[in-house]
Amino acid sequence: MTFSIVARDGEAFGVAVASKFPFVGAVVPEVRLGLGAVATQALAKVGYKATALDALSGGGDAGDAVAACTEPDDERDDRQLGVVGVASQATWTGSRCLPWAGGIARPETRDGVVTGGYAIQGNILVGPEVVESMERAWLASAGRPFADRLLAALLAGDDAGGDSRGRQGAALYAVSPGAGYDRSGVLADIRIDDHPQAPRELARLVGLNALLFGAPEEVQPLEGPLGTEVGQRLAALGFTGDPLVVALEAWASRENYESRLSPNGIDARVLAALREATSDAAEP
Template sequence: MTFSIVGRDPRTGDLGVAVASKFLAVGALVPFVQGGVGAVATQSYVNPTFGPLGLQRLAAGQRPQEIAAQFQAEDPGIAQRQFGLVSASGHSATFTGPGCHAWAGGHAAPDVAIQGNILTGPGVVAAMREAWEAGAGLPLPRRLLSALVAGDRAGGDRRGRQSAALLCAGPGRGYGGLTDDWVNLRADDHESPCAELSRLLDLHDLLFTRPESTRPLTPAELGWLRALLVRGGYAPALPEGNWDEQTEAAAWAMYGTENLEERWVPGGEVDPVALAYLQARHPG
């Protein structure tokens, strides 16, 4: 009742799952990811224990194929199950039970497992595979989402659309660099869930991606920023001239209010992406 892709970025070690379905809040049941360990998608009459159990076994050093065999041996309902696993070392496995609703099937290769059931046909998995292979240079969330969108455009779930989710983890990728949990986005009930997931990922990248480059504020930009800080109530007044501690404290407070703290740069430097966003929101 779902199509998903489990993937690993061999350059960074990032791991993730992207999934879509004609099913309410598919992200609550299908994707499981643990940084430095692996990722699991469990679907089709979901056995949700496969997620935490699969990660536990991956953490213990078992390979996906071994875990897949264990699931088949242990679960009496395995004929209607489907799942995919990718380990932190890039080993993968996908399984489709013979009782899954047609069309059902998958593809596994190093760093990726793709699977789907109740699909419009095998072209869905083929399109996802092609998009995954073509997106080798993309950050993992973008690469997974491009494959999911390709599957959706190829027909996706033959019952229609309802929800989608994207879950990724990577070393120090999370908020403030304090956790591996990175992207956790869901469209739980939406007429175009993959498109909505794309919009949410754009917003996530704006607010939570750390600066790729920085530069000093120009005198004109510094004047604009000080005026904005005073107008917004972050300081009663600010001096003219070079960057100072009072301006820095007010600017930091504003960045926190705007949810831009991940893009904060101290000392009178600026992330051009954050600056463009603030200028668009606060012209004048």
């Protein structure tokens, strides 16, 4: 009833999942910074998440983690599991999972060097093309931000038909050193619990998450024509100050963009948000 990707890219680990099942984000994914990521699905056993991560923490690889979960479990043939560790990946599909069900697990290399790995799996899917499309999208997105890569794979699976019963829940949970609201490592923790277009709604919130919690990027100095434009747009919203950065900081704080403030100018995403907010109010 679910399709997911569990992946590592460098030091980032994460899971993206979608299903015709509400609250899928509370059941399927678990990620531990510096260690690995897990997805438990089909007749999901939530306890698999801790068992798999503990196996990785104890020095086992992803295959050992799968074995630690499934070997003592009499209902393993009804379950599905994906695990990615620091240097390994594995997927499990029980023989009684409802068709179509299956998965793949492979390392990812760039220029002959292993840079990550992924496990992609699903059950009650329209066919194997869902998993195949997800793998192609993951590989084609190399070099993009990690959360965007996970999302690209999930959306590709959805576009290929996804869960044969439809859409309802989706989630993306990812960690990376120094990422997130207080730079403690949570890159994204987003759940769509009951929505008719859950993967697309997830995509919208992944973009918002990046805007609110991402580090500054493509910073341009507040000088010349750009400085004039930013000053006019901020004034149209009721924010003025000298130097201009005072007004920018006041507006950005109101909109919760503090993570993207830079002493060197204005972040590209903040600039885009400012332009959108003043599309009618100011035309420099």
